[in-house]
Amino acid sequence: MTTHDRLRLERLSKHYGRHQVLHDVSLDIERGSFLTLLGPSGSGKTTLLKVLAGFERCSAGRLLLGDADITSLPAERRNFGLVFQGYALFPHMTVANNVAFPLKVRRWDRSRIEARVREMLELVQLGHLAHRKPAELSGGQQQRVALARALAFEPDLLLLDEPMSALDRKLRADLQIELRRIHRRLGTTFVYVTHDQDEAMTMSDQVAVLDHGRLMQVGPPETLYERPENRFVAEFLGRSNFLPARLLAAEGPGSRIEVAGRTCRHAGPVPEAGHGVSLLLRPEDIEVRPASPGDGWNCLSGRLQIRTYFGDRALYQVEVPGAGTVSAYAPARPEFRPAEGDEVHLVWRAEDGVLLPAEAERS
Amino acid sequence: MSRVSLYLSTLLLVALPVAYVAFLYLVPLGGVALRSVDNSTIHANLPATASAIDEAGAPSDEVAAALAKDLAAADRRSLGELARLLNLDAPGMRSLLLKTKRALDEVEVKGLADLRAIDPDWDEPIYWQALAENAQPYTFRYYATAIGLDRDPAGGWQFGAEGAIYLQILLRTFWMSLQVAVIACLIAYPLAHAIANGPPTVRVLLLGAVLLSFWMSILVRTTAWVVILQREGLVNEALMALGLVREPVQLIFNRLGTLLAMVHVLLPFAVLPLLNNMKQIPAQQRDAARSLGAGPFESFLRVYLPQTMRGILVGAGTVFILSLGFYITPALVGSPGDQLLSYYIADFMLKQLNWGMASTLSVILLACVLLGLAVAWLVNLLWRPAARAA
Ligand SMILES: Nc1ncnc2c1ncn2[C@@H]1O[C@H](COP(=O)(O)OP(=O)(O)OP(=O)(O)O)[C@@H](O)[C@H]1O
Ligand SMILES: [Mg+2]
Numbered sequence: 001m002t003t004h005d006r007l008r009l010e011r012l013s014k015h016y017g018r019h020q021v022l023h024d025v026s027l028d029i030e031r032g033s034f035l036t037l038l039g040p041s042g043s044g045k046t047t048l049l050k051v052l053a054g055f056e057r058c059s060a061g062r063l064l065l066g067d068a069d070i071t072s073l074p075a076e077r078r079n080f081g082l083v084f085q086g087y088a089l090f091p092h093m094t095v096a097n098n099v100a101f102p103l104k105v106r107r108w109d110r111s112r113i114e115a116r117v118r119e120m121l122e123l124v125q126l127g128h129l130a131h132r133k134p135a136e137l138s139g140g141q142q143q144r145v146a147l148a149r150a151l152a153f154e155p156d157l158l159l160l161d162e163p164m165s166a167l168d169r170k171l172r173a174d175l176q177i178e179l180r181r182i183h184r185r186l187g188t189t190f191v192y193v194t195h196d197q198d199e200a201m202t203m204s205d206q207v208a209v210l211d212h213g214r215l216m217q218v219g220p221p222e223t224l225y226e227r228p229e230n231r232f233v234a235e236f237l238g239r240s241n242f243l244p245a246r247l248l249a250a251e252g253p254g255s256r257i258e259v260a261g262r263t264c265r266h267a268g269p270v271p272e273a274g275h276g277v278s279l280l281l282r283p284e285d286i287e288v289r290p291a292s293p294g295d296g297w298n299c300l301s302g303r304l305q306i307r308t309y310f311g312d313r314a315l316y317q318v319e320v321p322g323a324g325t326v327s328a329y330a331p332a333r334p335e336f337r338p339a340e341g342d343e344v345h346l347v348w349r350a351e352d353g354v355l356l357p358a359e360a361e362r363s
Numbered sequence: 364m365s366r367v368s369l370y371l372s373t374l375l376l377v378a379l380p381v382a383y384v385a386f387l388y389l390v391p392l393g394g395v396a397l398r399s400v401d402n403s404t405i406h407a408n409l410p411a412t413a414s415a416i417d418e419a420g421a422p423s424d425e426v427a428a429a430l431a432k433d434l435a436a437a438d439r440r441s442l443g444e445l446a447r448l449l450n451l452d453a454p455g456m457r458s459l460l461l462k463t464k465r466a467l468d469e470v471e472v473k474g475l476a477d478l479r480a481i482d483p484d485w486d487e488p489i490y491w492q493a494l495a496e497n498a499q500p501y502t503f504r505y506y507a508t509a510i511g512l513d514r515d516p517a518g519g520w521q522f523g524a525e526g527a528i529y530l531q532i533l534l535r536t537f538w539m540s541l542q543v544a545v546i547a548c549l550i551a552y553p554l555a556h557a558i559a560n561g562p563p564t565v566r567v568l569l570l571g572a573v574l575l576s577f578w579m580s581i582l583v584r585t586t587a588w589v590v591i592l593q594r595e596g597l598v599n600e601a602l603m604a605l606g607l608v609r610e611p612v613q614l615i616f617n618r619l620g621t622l623l624a625m626v627h628v629l630l631p632f633a634v635l636p637l638l639n640n641m642k643q644i645p646a647q648q649r650d651a652a653r654s655l656g657a658g659p660f661e662s663f664l665r666v667y668l669p670q671t672m673r674g675i676l677v678g679a680g681t682v683f684i685l686s687l688g689f690y691i692t693p694a695l696v697g698s699p700g701d702q703l704l705s706y707y708i709a710d711f712m713l714k715q716l717n718w719g720m721a722s723t724l725s726v727i728l729l730a731c732v733l734l735g736l737a738v739a740w741l742v743n744l745l746w747r748p749a750a751r752a753a
Binding site for chain 1: 648
């Protein structure tokens, strides 16, 4: 087994004919981490996974495992486990034989294989179903068998392509927890593909967001949510408000910006593109108040349009002149209960806003 | 009441297919089966003898008189047929009967002694035994002949001098059918694989070729082989032009040509079940095997091949069973030593006019086919299709 500390993707590109599916993707995957590739449908997640697995050759770029260049190593010699969306279990083999397959291929001896298969089936809690055929299992059970099979040979990397998309909500939640437990226990590097942002946020150490074959941002879920580097990431993860803004003075922690005709303070980093910026505010960072708290506070006033009650909280949609509709969350039982049509004031802290370069509309 | 009407309507629904099966299969097959044991020529033409003679065929005055009466009443044609059939059981009986018939014009036969006076051969018990046995309306004579038995001089059964030729032919039929099935599968497998997994152009082209030959008449395709393989045919001319051979090679009217033509004619029956099977195997399976560390060869052996076993068995079985009954192709491109059982059935029917023998061989062949089907059915039962993972 090779010892390595990371898998490095160096400017990977992939073309299908004239259609470029991956653009210069560079990424380091630390050993033992749980990285999620997140992106909308067609963003190139599966393609990137296939390049990692060795089923597709990239058109340009390199793939380095530790110091070894594995760009052109065939799939069967990479020692990467793979869990497919459709599981791809072998229907003519029992569960135990499916799990034993990678070990037989590696010519392990019999007793070692038996012990390992038992261990893996215990790990995914399927010891009692070892002699069933895949067709006799439920979707969730097949999923676990696929996982056990892909992990049995102690792969350097486990790749999972939307492994839960065929399962119902409850089962998904169970399996997510189980997957994290297994990850923590084995310490194998996991690369997990999904287009479900909740799944990405709850499970991963690192999330890599892809859009149209480009890597938009990589980082821990908190960073991506709280400090997105671009509008795509901000919009893809959670609910967000974008307010057109103008930078008045960039002074590090005490910048001043103009939002909808009001001067506000901003404490975060400031984008370099000098001209247009927009201010990202998460709905939960905005407080709805009956009156302006006075000078020194970031405050916009507007008219409450719609109040939607969720039980644990309420969503206020407020029309702010010059900034459009702004969404804000309020606690379920607030002291202040404006009626629809009332004037309200929206207040946020200087450090909660994120300034992003205002992008031209994507073509 | 509704139960009765339900019952009736069910009956009505079932009646139609039952009638269909009965008229198209059971009736003709039953006819053939009856023919194979039919002995009515003797029974119908010697009615008095048949009722007078006892099982052992002990000669007596009464039987002799009955026989004389029957012979006198028989017309020339039926007597000829009768004499021919009896001669099969008791050699020499043909001339004995004809001689007796002639003598009956002058002599009146009242008892055994009168017959012996006509020909002392009537002393031999074998002729009386032959009469006694054929008094029954059914006979297993043809089956005995088919497995190589004939009459010994004492009237018992013995293995004939020429051996069990029909068993040998049956064995040859099985052996050649097996060869055809195996060769057809060996060719069909890569073909079906290319059609199932190849790029669209390859797929269309190959499938087109297979289906085209499927739709063409067997006779046409066989004739094409004759044209291609004969001494002045395409293959020989090409070989000579290339200087590979000096003289034309004998490619046809031998075993090689027969097998070649049969394989070609039956190939689609092996390709189609295989193709159907292969289409159901998702391409992901191959990727999965590779990601688990299996090289192309190993993933084929351990993952792909086992999943196509059913297709192989169905394809080979179909070709085998169809080969068992093959007639035209070996008849046109084979030598006499390459003929299958069907050829002899046709020969008995068309040339020798021996319907009994033709029917018997047909029944034997049918029994073999049914046996083959039963085995296939058993295999199918044991080889449960592993339903695919969702
Ligand atoms: N074999 C192929 N030939 C040509 N184009 C392809 C091929 N495979 C994928 N593509 C294209 O590459 C792009 C990315 O596809 P990919 O399957 O990687 O998306 P994805 O992010 O996995 O989407 P999804 O969430 O729907 O699975 C798509 O525009 C797709 O049409
Ligand atoms: Mg995908």
